[in-house]
Amino acid sequence: MAAEIIEKKEFMVKPNLENYEQTYKNFKWDDVRGEIDWFEGGKLNVAYNAIDRHVKNYGDKIALFWIGADDSTKQYTFREISHLSNKFANVVRKLGVKKGDRIFIFLPRIPELYISFLGIVKTGAIAGTMFSAFGPSAIKDRLLDSGAKILITNSELKKRVYEVRNELPELEKIVVVDNAEKDEISYNDEMERASPEFDVERMSPDEYAFMLYTSGTTGKPKGVVHAHSAVIHEHITAKWVLDLHDDDIYWCTADPGWVTGISYNIIGPWSNRVSSVVYEGRFSPEKWYSILEKYNVTVWYTAPTAIRMLMSAGDELSKKYDLSSLRYMCSVGEPLNPEAIRWGMKVMGLPFHDNWWQTETGGILIANYPTMPIRLGSMGKPFPGITAGIVDEDGNPLPNGEEGNLAIIPGWPSMMKEIWKNPKKYGEYFKKEWYITGDRARRDNDGYFWFVGRADDVIKTAGERVGPFEVESILIEHPAIVEAGVIGKPDPLRGEIIKAFITLRKGFTPSPELEEDIKSFVKKKLAGHAYPREIEFRTNLPKTRSGKIMRRMLKAQELGLPIGDTSTLEDY
Ligand code: ATP
Ligand code: MG
Numbered sequence: 001m002a003a004e005i006i007e008k009k010e011f012m013v014k015p016n017l018e019n020y021e022q023t024y025k026n027f028k029w030d031d032v033r034g035e036i037d038w039f040e041g042g043k044l045n046v047a048y049n050a051i052d053r054h055v056k057n058y059g060d061k062i063a064l065f066w067i068g069a070d071d072s073t074k075q076y077t078f079r080e081i082s083h084l085s086n087k088f089a090n091v092v093r094k095l096g097v098k099k100g101d102r103i104f105i106f107l108p109r110i111p112e113l114y115i116s117f118l119g120i121v122k123t124g125a126i127a128g129t130m131f132s133a134f135g136p137s138a139i140k141d142r143l144l145d146s147g148a149k150i151l152i153t154n155s156e157l158k159k160r161v162y163e164v165r166n167e168l169p170e171l172e173k174i175v176v177v178d179n180a181e182k183d184e185i186s187y188n189d190e191m192e193r194a195s196p197e198f199d200v201e202r203m204s205p206d207e208y209a210f211m212l213y214t215s216g217t218t219g220k221p222k223g224v225v226h227a228h229s230a231v232i233h234e235h236i237t238a239k240w241v242l243d244l245h246d247d248d249i250y251w252c253t254a255d256p257g258w259v260t261g262i263s264y265n266i267i268g269p270w271s272n273r274v275s276s277v278v279y280e281g282r283f284s285p286e287k288w289y290s291i292l293e294k295y296n297v298t299v300w301y302t303a304p305t306a307i308r309m310l311m312s313a314g315d316e317l318s319k320k321y322d323l324s325s326l327r328y329m330c331s332v333g334e335p336l337n338p339e340a341i342r343w344g345m346k347v348m349g350l351p352f353h354d355n356w357w358q359t360e361t362g363g364i365l366i367a368n369y370p371t372m373p374i375r376l377g378s379m380g381k382p383f384p385g386i387t388a389g390i391v392d393e394d395g396n397p398l399p400n401g402e403e404g405n406l407a408i409i410p411g412w413p414s415m416m417k418e419i420w421k422n423p424k425k426y427g428e429y430f431k432k433e434w435y436i437t438g439d440r441a442r443r444d445n446d447g448y449f450w451f452v453g454r455a456d457d458v459i460k461t462a463g464e465r466v467g468p469f470e471v472e473s474i475l476i477e478h479p480a481i482v483e484a485g486v487i488g489k490p491d492p493l494r495g496e497i498i499k500a501f502i503t504l505r506k507g508f509t510p511s512p513e514l515e516e517d518i519k520s521f522v523k524k525k526l527a528g529h530a531y532p533r534e535i536e537f538r539t540n541l542p543k544t545r546s547g548k549i550m551r552r553m554l555k556a557q558e559l560g561l562p563i564g565d566t567s568t569l570e571d572y
Helices: 020-026 029-035 046-050 052-058 078-094 111-123 136-146 158-162 187-193 230-240 259-271 285-294 304-312 315-319 338-347 423-427 468-475 512-525 551-559
Strands: 062-067 073-077 102-106 126-130 150-153 173-176 208-213 223-227 249-252 275-279 299-302 328-331 352-356 378-382 388-391 404-408 434-443 449-454 459-461 464-466 481-491 495-504 534-537
Touching: 020 378, 029 230, 046 052, 046 111, 046 230, 046 259, 052 078, 062 078, 062 111, 073 078, 078 111, 078 187, 102 111, 102 136, 111 126, 111 208, 111 259, 126 136, 136 158, 136 208, 136 223, 150 158, 158 173, 173 187, 208 230, 208 259, 230 259, 249 259, 259 275, 275 285, 285 304, 285 315, 304 338, 304 481, 315 338, 338 352, 352 378, 388 434, 449 468, 459 481, 459 495, 464 468, 468 481, 468 495, 468 512, 481 551, 512 534
Parallel strands: 062 275, 102 126, 102 150, 126 208, 150 173, 249 275, 249 299, 299 328, 328 352, 495 534
Antiparallel strands: 062 073, 208 223, 378 449, 388 404, 404 434, 434 449, 459 464, 481 495
């Protein structure tokens, strides 16, 4: 099938990356070293690059427009964030923290989360993040595995920590940002006493800066550790992929409990000196549209699940808001269905630019760029400096057009340094000269990469391999469907059959007729064998906190097997 293409030729703002192909051909990582501020002896610090280096000439520029869950607002300049994070760095030092110690943050998206993250990183300690929605067992897993010494939380969330407090021998102190009680450290008191001056720790590029656990979509989350060199990659990808310019108002909807909320809500955009919007509250279509409108957001980075939810809220709603400030939109986290891109064109007049990466990769590796034609359904092409390939089980490259393991040649600056205290797991990522991503994909003759599915999720039916993504993408083109999760269900005759779990739009009800209609809809659009023989209607699909459909859970439930780690499961 010929790919549907969207090509943009005129730009209101000149893209930072003017010519992808040429840049890719000539690129060397050394060429972008100068984008970052270095200390003597080749040392650097992520937090210094994100914030402090802008203070001298741009101290009064707004770094953070913050909107609370209760709609209260605050704003902070780069100078204020610099001073506040310096203060917190002094607090951390006073608590006796050493380089390399782990300090975790368990907070909603409030300013203290961003300030403490930067403050920790300034001291040379390792900052860890967790979603504020995590329950006691998810908290325990992460704090125990990482051996965190200090936890920063609030009086509401700390209750969940105390449920497992006795099982965390290495946790020495709890800092509470609102009302600290006996034996706890008061954030406010300490911050008041602390100096706003701090001599930021000069770190070697390979020394650790932050860590977090993967989304848990395919199994138990892994503790991924990133070094200070990550800022090089996160800076240049924010500049070239997210196309951030000095006068942009940027909104990344990701929570820092997920890597996107660290790399592209804290490090990359601020390193590019951009004003960022953070919204503490939960998703609501009305609220999200009103933020885009009120803050005149120009660049928006979000995820397919959110886009699908906006789609299901209906186009009428979107028309009530003035979204004309938007000039560039990106998506990450899950495959981006072509239908979502078409919807963006219809409602915002702009396409979403899909990009692909992982917690382990620390930054964007495959992307659609402003000047490159978008092939709907493709993740785009490798970032300059990145060699991506499709390889077989033994790590041998496969020809264009063939499906295989998506693999990358190691050596980019934001590549994970280790899986925390688990060298065996880390080693499993590598085969021959490749880093194996665990995703299946194919590359076309023009170098575009197409996502097929997670390695565990690819379906083998009647001798054919089918990726859940292509089936799901067709399903959501059906007018009745909001969301679809597709699995392979063991079948004596066909090996596996395709089973689809579906949520319906408002106004539609499950019926055998609708089921038939959906089946024939897919049959018409995809190869005959690739339609779901079974359909189950659900009011919700199981998702991770970062909004990814947990197909392994659908499958386990279907087969009556243990459902495995559910620490990252969203309430559903
Ligand atoms: P776990 O590793 O714990 O199972 P996870 O892989 O979902 O969880 P993340 O690191 O947050 O954890 O997600 C990375 C994965 O998300 C990728 O490996 C890929 O499967 C998926 N992904 C991210 N971006 C895209 C994209 N643009 N298109 C398709 N898939 C994507
Ligand atoms: Mg993963």
